[in-house]
Amino acid sequence: MTAVVAPKGLVTGDDVPGDLEVECDVVVVGSGAGGATTAAELADGGLDVVVVEEGGYHPTASFAMDVPRALRTLYRDAGVQTAFGRPPVAFSEGRCVGGSTVVNGGMSFRTPDRVLQRWAREGVRAITPEVMAPYFERVERRLSVGPQDPESIGRDSELFRAGAERQGWRLIPNTRNQLHCCGCNACLWGCPTGAKRSMLVTNVPRALHRGARLYADCRVERITRDGERATGVVGRFRRRDRAPGPTLRVRASVVVAAGGAVQSPALLRRSGFRSASGRLGRNLTLHPNARVIGIFDEPVRGWHGVHQAYQVREFIDEGILLAAANLPPALVTLGLPHHGAELAELMADYDRMVIAGCLVEDTTTGRVRTVPGLGPVVSYQLDGAGARRALRGITLTAQTLLAAGARRVLLPLRGAPEVRSPHELDAVLAGPVAMSDLDLFTVHLMGTTRMGDDARQAVVSSFGEFHGATGLYVADAGLFPGPVGINPMETIVALAIRNAEELLEKWRRHGR
Amino acid sequence: MISVRKPDHALSRRQRRTLRAFAGVVCPPDPPLDTVWTDVLADVERFLAATAPGTRALLLMSFTVLDERARLTPEGRGRRFADLDRFRAEACYRRLARGSRRTRTLLILMKGVLTLHYYALPQVEEALGYHPAAYVRATASRRTERYGEQIRLGERLALGDGPGTGP
Numbered sequence: 233m234t235a236v237v238a239p240k241g242l243v244t245g246d247d248v249p250g251d252l253e254v255e256c257d258v259v260v261v262g263s264g265a266g267g268a269t270t271a272a273e274l275a276d277g278g279l280d281v282v283v284v285e286e287g288g289y290h291p292t293a294s295f296a297m298d299v300p301r302a303l304r305t306l307y308r309d310a311g312v313q314t315a316f317g318r319p320p321v322a323f324s325e326g327r328c329v330g331g332s333t334v335v336n337g338g339m340s341f342r343t344p345d346r347v348l349q350r351w352a353r354e355g356v357r358a359i360t361p362e363v364m365a366p367y368f369e370r371v372e373r374r375l376s377v378g379p380q381d382p383e384s385i386g387r388d389s390e391l392f393r394a395g396a397e398r399q400g401w402r403l404i405p406n407t408r409n410q411l412h413c414c415g416c417n418a419c420l421w422g423c424p425t426g427a428k429r430s431m432l433v434t435n436v437p438r439a440l441h442r443g444a445r446l447y448a449d450c451r452v453e454r455i456t457r458d459g460e461r462a463t464g465v466v467g468r469f470r471r472r473d474r475a476p477g478p479t480l481r482v483r484a485s486v487v488v489a490a491g492g493a494v495q496s497p498a499l500l501r502r503s504g505f506r507s508a509s510g511r512l513g514r515n516l517t518l519h520p521n522a523r524v525i526g527i528f529d530e531p532v533r534g535w536h537g538v539h540q541a542y543q544v545r546e547f548i549d550e551g552i553l554l555a556a557a558n559l560p561p562a563l564v565t566l567g568l569p570h571h572g573a574e575l576a577e578l579m580a581d582y583d584r585m586v587i588a589g590c591l592v593e594d595t596t597t598g599r600v601r602t603v604p605g606l607g608p609v610v611s612y613q614l615d616g617a618g619a620r621r622a623l624r625g626i627t628l629t630a631q632t633l634l635a636a637g638a639r640r641v642l643l644p645l646r647g648a649p650e651v652r653s654p655h656e657l658d659a660v661l662a663g664p665v666a667m668s669d670l671d672l673f674t675v676h677l678m679g680t681t682r683m684g685d686d687a688r689q690a691v692v693s694s695f696g697e698f699h700g701a702t703g704l705y706v707a708d709a710g711l712f713p714g715p716v717g718i719n720p721m722e723t724i725v726a727l728a729i730r731n732a733e734e735l736l737e738k739w740r741r742h743g744r
Numbered sequence: 745m746i747s748v749r750k751p752d753h754a755l756s757r758r759q760r761r762t763l764r765a766f767a768g769v770v771c772p773p774d775p776p777l778d779t780v781w782t783d784v785l786a787d788v789e790r791f792l793a794a795t796a797p798g799t800r801a802l803l804l805m806s807f808t809v810l811d812e813r814a815r816l817t818p819e820g821r822g823r824r825f826a827d828l829d830r831f832r833a834e835a836c837y838r839r840l841a842r843g844s845r846r847t848r849t850l851l852i853l854m855k856g857v858l859t860l861h862y863y864a865l866p867q868v869e870e871a872l873g874y875h876p877a878a879y880v881r882a883t884a885s886r887r888t889e890r891y892g893e894q895i896r897l898g899e900r901l902a903l904g905d906g907p908g909t910g911p
Contacts, residue, residue, distance in 0.1 A: 272904075276904065296877070297877055298864070299860070300787050300790070300860070300861055300864050303794070304791060304794040309794070309795050309796040310791050310794040310795045312795050312796070312799050313796070320849075373901065374901060375902070376898045384883075411891075411894070411895050411898040411899070412890070412891040412895055412898075414884055414886060414887040415883060416880040416884065417876070418876065424884065425880075425887060426899075427895075429902060433899075434903075435902075437902070437903055438902060438903050438904055441903050441904070535874060535879070560863075560864070560869075560874065561864075561868075561872055561874055562859075562862075562864035563860070564863075565859035565860060565862075566856040566859070566860060567856065571769065571770040571771075571837070572769060572770060572771070572773055572834065573772065573773055575772060575859065576773070576774075579863065579872060582873070583874070606796075606797075606798050646848065668845060669845075
């Protein structure tokens, strides 16, 4: 294996010979959308910043279309995580330098005005569309957010678009954080060209460029404290062979937890922080997703073209988004009931498949608990309204595929037969569908450290500072008071810039 | 005597036999080469080592239960799943897949672990007409030729070195 040369300021687990103690102004736990952005903004503002990342450093040159390797190296727990409930909801989080932005689809949308207005009504200060607009502009400029070049859009997306247009449904071209993405459909395994402007190639190098230090392969075990004041973190490095390595102690005036909506509340809890609101780890929303596969007569070659090019926004007011998003063969097989020869027969049509799906806005909330020996345990019980919404999303996705000309459609409903026409679809859905037969997954986890000025309702302030503690902040999707209803990355980055600005202002006023 | 340290989380011989038998049922019956099973099992072993301890324990226990559960089925007649011929193993799998919702869910999860790694093998992908590496090379090279200057500008912008990078 070729040794990876890390950029200046980035230290990996294999580089550290023994226990390490460092001091800085701010330590940021996590290097994803929230963590890397916070680190870059604070380093830009002249603070001495240390970032601690549990995952490894994997540069663009190391990315290949090797799904199992990517699952093992870029995802937490090999991409196999579950929110327990009936039905369970499978979920994945990135765990590498750059966090989930390295393995997401790269969709970048502003938070809808109606969501910002709702959050303002729910007690978040300075969150109106007018206040947020300049932050979105900064995100979009720095991450090169824009529409795809036409030559990068694949046949699967065009078929899906045609199906939606035949129904007269409103559809938008996706805006993505990409710099002339060539549409090689490798977003979920690490962009091999660097066209996707993940944190790995934007705010992480930006932070390092401004003098920040980043320790990779180091899991933060706890935040240290002096009474209610956060004073730093203690972590342990992991060697490449997974053996536990030396410890890292960081002393800092400010600690920023940015490990995502599952890991951050778990870290805060195991460090002894409690919220008077009783909501630390609660209020979890996750945008349940369901996947529908359409098989066409014509060759589609869904892997020739960007991962996702359009979204059907016709049903956004109902809390439903639809899109086509190709997956490699290995992942298509997951969740399918077929096996053996039947599976082989189905997969022989891989090049004729359009893989599409729906994302639905939550109607209920779940919870992250910490269980000794197991770590964070996520539970989420879909309610009746959520199940109806998911089923409607599945129906609309299937209708789009059939309108586009699919001759067979596979539904994410356990035990449901394939459908070949709108009539057959109606027949399948006419009968009762058990909630537990829905096959759901997600990659959007939000809300477990919700922001707001009222300490009785919210875990952190409107700018991410933990209520009841000093020098402790959160900077990830856990901040969201409720589901954002669209892909959340741009919201996380914009909030991180806004909150970092406030933190810097406070630092200048009070000397820390 | 030279002792070779067993890697952490290595599968036991029995677990390997069960997984191999299970793979023979859930994966397509005519793999491109017989040696694929060695590759699949090696990849599954690495994958399981990367999962959370609870997930790994659940999956491995499920395979063990499946192996033993087969003894109680008419197809197994007292024999473990790993000891059944392919025909009987297939029938046994089908019987178990008709069981409770929980059993079906678990079987789909177990099956997914095997088929994920089977369908990620380069020779299997190739047989499906899926060969992304060449496509990535071609499109990446086209991207650089067509947009090289704009790409360099965008990269500088992200680092805060280009024009228009102020707050």
